[in-house]
Amino acid sequence: MSEQANIPRLRLRGICKVYSSVVANDGIDLTVMPGEIHAILGENGAGKSTLMKIIYGVTHQTAGDMIWEGRPVRVESPAHARQLGIGMVFQHFSLFDTLSVVENVALSMPGKPDLQYLARRIEKISERYGLVVDPMRQTHGLSVGERQRVEIIRCLLQNPSLLIMDEPTSVLTPQAVQKLFDTLRQLASDGCSILYISHKLDEIQELCHAATVLRAGKVSGTCIPQQETPQSMARLMIGKDLPVCQRSTTNVDGELRLRVEQLSQVSDDPFGVDLKNIQLEVKAGEIVGIAGVSGNGQQELLYALSGEMPLSQAAQIEVCGVAAGRMSPGQRRTLGLCFVPEERLGRGAVPRMSLAQNALLTAYGSSMLRNGLIRFDVVRDFAERCIARFNVKCGGPGAQARSLSGGNLQKFIVGREIMQEPKLLIIAQPTWGVDVGAAAFIRQALLDLRDAGTAVLVISEELSELFEISDRIAVIAGGQLSPAMPSRDTNVEEIGMLMGGRWNSTEAVTPTEQSLNTTEIRYAI
C-alpha cells in the first residue's frame, strides 16, 4: 500500500456543535480512509447532517479539529470544501426552481461554464450512471426523485475525493439505487472516500465498509456492516429491537370516502405527466397504496387530489360523497380531507414559521379559531401534543420548522395531519428520511387510523412499506393508474410488471422511466 493510502483522507477529533439550545455534535471522532465507504448511522436528530455540514463548510464547529489528508484545516465554505475535493449531496434539495437543470448545475461550478458544453457533460454522466434527467428542463417541474438525481449529477461532475451523501436513495427507484451503488463502488475503487448517511440498513449492509453510530450527538459505537444484520444495526442505533407493525383484518364494507372518476388532465408543465382516465376508490377503514417510479404522474395526481390544481369538472373527484374537483385545498379540508405532500419544506411546512404556526396552517379546524380569533393556547397545546406523541426532537412548539432535522420535521407533519382524525388521509412518502424506529411508529399510526375508520391513500416508492400496510395496491405508470388489487393477492413480481406499465388496458402504457425488472423490484423489498 502506498504511503498516501495510509494517510486518512479525513480525521475528525472532538467535533462539537452547539446551536442556541441544542448540542447537535458532542465530541465526535471519526476517521475515513481513501477508498472507504463509511456509513453514518443514527436516529432522527442524532447529529448526522450537522456533522456533514461542518465537513462541507456549511456551518462551523464550536470546538474540535478537522484534518484533511494529513493537514489541519478549517473549512470556511462549501466553495472551499469543493476546492479541497469534498462534494456533498444534500437531503434537502438546494436547487433554484426558476432555473433549468443545467443553469442550477452551473451555479456550483467555478467561473462561467459554457452551458451547452455543460449540458453535454450532464447527459454523459446521467447516461453513464443511469440518472435519467434532461439538462434543459425547468427545475420547478421536477419530481423529488428527479431533483435528487440532479443533486447527485452536480456532485459527480466535480470529481470529488470525498463524497458526502445524505440519504441519497430515499426517492430513487430500486434500479437507480443499484446503478448508484455500482457508481459509488467504482468511485471507491478509484480511491474516492464516501460518507454515506442512510436510514436504510439493508443498503448500508450491502454497500458500506465501516459504520459509525451516533446517538444524541455522540459516537455510541462503530461496526463493520457486512458482519451485522439490519436488525443488529437497528439495535445499535435505537438501543432496542425494532417494533413490528400489528395489523387487523381488512374492513371491506366501509363507506366510500374518495372516488376519482375518469380523471384526465393535461399537465400545464410541458415536462409534466398527463393524467389519463384515472379511476380510484378508497373506502373508510382501508389503506390503498399507490406504487410507481417517481415522475410517472404521482405529483400531478397529488395536486389534483389536494386541490392545488383544481379540475374542470367537479364530479371527477368526490370527497366523502361531495363533488370536490373544483374545490380549493381549504374547502376539501372542511370535508374531512387531510393531506401530507411529498415535499416537506415548502409544501408540508413553512420553513421560517414555528411548529405551532405550522400546526395552525392546516389544523385550524381543531378548535384553534373562535369568533375569527386565533386561540394561541390551543395552537400551542396541539403542537406540544404532536411533538410528544410523535417523539419529535426539537426545541418545542416555538422552534422554526427549518431548525428541525429532516426526519423530525417529517414526523411533525405526519403527526399534525393524523391528529386531526381525518375522514380521508392522503399521504405521500410517509416515512421519507425517517429512522427505522420512527418509520415503524408512523406505519403503525396509519394502521391505527385505518382501524378507527379513516380512509387512507398512501403514495410511496417503498414497496416494502406498501406491502406492510396496504389493503389494496395500485400502480401509477405514464400517468395511468392500474386497478387496485388486494395486496394479499399480488406480489412483488406482479407490481414490478405494473410499474413497467404492463397491465390489461386497451391503451399501451409507457412509463416515463425504463421498465424495472422484477429482480430489482425484489431487491427493494
Ligand SMILES: Nc1ncnc2c1ncn2[C@@H]1O[C@H](COP(=O)(O)OP(=O)(O)OP(=O)(O)O)[C@@H](O)[C@H]1O
Ligand atoms: N440550524 C439549527 N438551529 C437549531 N437547531 C438545529 C439546527 N440544525 C440542527 N439542529 C438540531 O440539531 C440536532 C441534530 O440535527 P441533525 O439535522 O444533525 O440530525 P440528523 O441526525 O441528521 O437527523 P435526521 O436523520 O432526521 O436527518 C437536532 O436536534 C436539530 O433540531
